[in-house]
Amino acid sequence: MKSIQKFDISKVEESLNVFFCQIDAYDEAKFLSYEKLFNSLLDQQLKEAKDRLQDAQVKASKEASKVQSTMTKLExxxxxxxxxxxxxxxxxxxxxxxxxxxxxxxxxxxxxxEDIAALEHTTLLNDAIVGDLESLRANLEVLKKDLKSLNPFA
Known part of the structure; x- marks a missing residue:
């Protein structure tokens, strides 16, 4: 124990303080590095999300245009x-x-x-009748001559 009492604790404290300061500095540097990396990853993810959003908005706009066109065609x-x-x-x-x-x-x-057929039939009959009448007239004329030639006193 005597050797422990003679030991200078202040040097250990100083060494521990330096060690803890270095650990704090290391932790701070590591934290800043992680924070930078995290912010960088967050910025990258945010950019990718914004790009996806823009792509989705463009696609949605195109689809909305197609829907409107189809509705117009349907109407x-x-x-x-x-x-x-x-x-x-x-x-x-x-x-x-x-x-x-x-x-x-x-x-x-x-x-x-029917009227034409009747007229044609009538015309044919008339022609036949006219022929008969002319024949009768001729016979009548012959008979008249024969009658005139007959002597009523003979």
Whole structure:
């Protein structure tokens, strides 16, 4: 114990103080280094996140534009469908009227064809009758001559 009492504790304290100061300096340097590294990594991650955000915003903008374009096309197509349905209704009504007119025209054509056939038949009969009448007239003339040639007193 006597040797411990003779030992100068102040040198140990001084050495420990220097050691702890060096440890503090080392810790401070290490902390600053870690803080710098952490800030650097954080800045890099923030930059990457901002880049991803910008890419996502560009993609979202493109998709929104596509959606708007598709909606516009859909609205235009729906309007075309409505217009085509109206046109179909109009054409159906027109077709119905045209069929009625066609039916009436066909009936009129049939009636006229019958009239023509009747007239042609009548004309043929008239020609036959005229021929018969002329033949009868000729016979009548012959009979008249024969009658004149007959002597009523003979």
């Amino acid at each position: 235009h197509t729906e309007k075309e469908i409505v217009d085509l349905k109206e046109q179909r209704t109009s054409l159906s009504a027109t077709l119905k009227r045209q069929k009625q007119l066609d039916h009436g025209a066909q009936a009129k054509v049939y009636e006229i064809e």
